[in-house]
Amino acid sequence: MPPSSPFLSDVPAAEALAAWQAVCGAAGCPALTEAETVPVQHGVGRVTAEPVWARRSSPAFDSAAMDGIAVRAADTVAATETFPVLLAPESFVVVDTGDPLPEGYDAVVMREHVHRTADGSAELRAAVPPYQHVRSIGEDISATELLLPTGHRLRAVDVAAAAAAGVTELTVRRKPVVVVVPTGDEIRPIGSELGPGDILDTNSLMLAEQAKESGWEARTTPVVPDDPDRIIAALREAAAEADLVVLVAGSSAGRDDYTARVVEAAGTLAVHGVAVKPGHPVVLGAVEGGTPVLGAPGYPVSAALTFEIFAAPMLARLEGAAPRERPFVSARLARKLASTLGSDDWVRVRLGQVGGEIVATPLPRGAGVLTSLVRADGLLVVPAGVEGHHAGEQVRVNLLRGAEEIGRTIVAIGSHDLVLDIAASRLRQADPRITLASSNVGSLGGLVAIRDGLCHLAGSHLLDPETGEYTLPYLDRLLGDGPKVAVIRLVHRDQGLIVPPGNPLGLSGIADLARPGLRYVNRQRGAGTRVLLDQELARLGLDPSGVTGYGREEHTHLAVAAAVAGDRVDTGLGIRAAARAFGLDFVPVAQEPYDLVLRADAVDDPLLAPLWDLLADPGFRAEVEALGGYSCAETGLRIR
């Protein structure tokens, strides 16, 4: 095999799909899976390969639609409230719902409208039109009518209607079979003990389950090491039993990235590189003998999206069905969204309804951030020709969750704290319809979002160095004559120095940061924790330039703790929970309030009522305090 010289292009997604289909056609890939018959009981989820015609009518006879008596309408024409008609027992028949209408009768009167006299006659106080409360033969289905067309994915109601029409077996397409082939020297089966640099094979699990979620069959082969000959052999073997092979990773330009060349060697390479992000280095082709192959990039979001964008339509086509389409909503973008020209950018977003409008908050963009898909309520595609969107712009979002659920989502934007996760979990436990979705943009970003009506709540712990007060002075400055806001205390939390276990340097407070040679890591500008550091340094009369690493920034408490745990720094300021997450020690420096800011008129919004109840719940408070480093003494207190 020649040395690595991958050719990566930027083919637009639709063109790439068409090129792939053309190559598959030329390689002799079947256009459709074979037809097979299944009992109606096993039809749900399958796609009809033939139209379904009704064999019999339903109902198969005229039948009573109500419990009561069957009558001849003509016998009742004279009946009125004042001059009832009396029907002798031989002039009517007692019937129940669903009974065949007795020969010679043409209407039904409900029991509750019939007065039975002592001699068994029936007294009617109103005339009855012919066919009243009668279900006529074929009301639902007429024999010979088309019940379901070809290419229809069967649902529960479809198979029931087919059975009612006398159909016992359905002709459907065989479910396409997907075989997933994971590759990579570093990839280990799920559940393995991991050595340095090892990665769990989560992609195979995800891709196979994506296929199954859509009703297809899927299998995964053992992991194939980065050896092109072995990958070719594995690909050929998989292709022999698959309708589509997904070859995982090795799609880009690294030394061990062989997918494109492997596909070329085992058949035909149709496309290497599409104008889609994430998913750019995708490989599309066909294996000799006629099996489509998708080379999915190794990053999990890229793998998931390329399956959706390329494999899913191909598999739906093989099954003779239309590709799945999701509904769109129009939403207001919570933040500015930059996007590079030349690629469709698939941005995962959280959605919530704020002030009568759906608001979309972009989630982290990295192709390795799988939780961006876990948390996404929708997908926003910024087309290749668009450079991005401004904050507040209306955008079209592909829905991944129901609109109702989105209407019941509490949107929190701002500084993030673990307590919000505990609240989210408890709210959901109490009521499965509620979601508390929080995204971390820092305290100041959250206040701006409140000002602009883009969220329900903003978590804030901003210290004002001049007054020593938290959050309130910022609200005055930022909001001025703007919307009136309320502030509810969530917790007090300890901020302190995160240090290695045993505190080897014996740090006792901020003053120690000026020690020569000590390696500090700071938080980004605008972070409440950084403001706290500056305030403490000023109070002690220390110059930031005396702190080695003052200019080195991390964006989260956890990232600071990770830097300490990895011995890249000696310490950083952060919350106790972050230290605990890495098994590190903690030197308390200050206790700070962490508050929830919201529009004043939102305090009584029924959406937020369960949250206020939760803040008063002793079980919740106990769980928070058990974390260590938190005090709930003022939790739920309205301070403005």
Ligand SMILES: Nc1nc2c(c(=O)[nH]1)N[C@H]1C(S)=C(S)[C@@H](COP(=O)(O)OP(=O)(O)OC[C@H]3O[C@@H](n4cnc5c(N)ncnc54)[C@H](O)[C@@H]3O)O[C@H]1N2
């Ligand atoms: N010089 C360039 N480097 C990269 C490019 C490029 O164009 N030029 N493209 C980048 C983009 S975009 C993507 S996407 C990735 C694609 O990576 P590969 O498909 O080549 O995959 P690997 O490099 O083998 O792995 C990437 C990443 O994914 C992890 N991985 C792999 N398999 C699995 C699995 N089964 N389950 C979970 N995770 C998996 C792997 O360990 C790596 O972390 O390339 C960029 N680089």
Ligand code: MOO
């Ligand atoms: O295309 Mo890659 O999937 O952007 O990260």
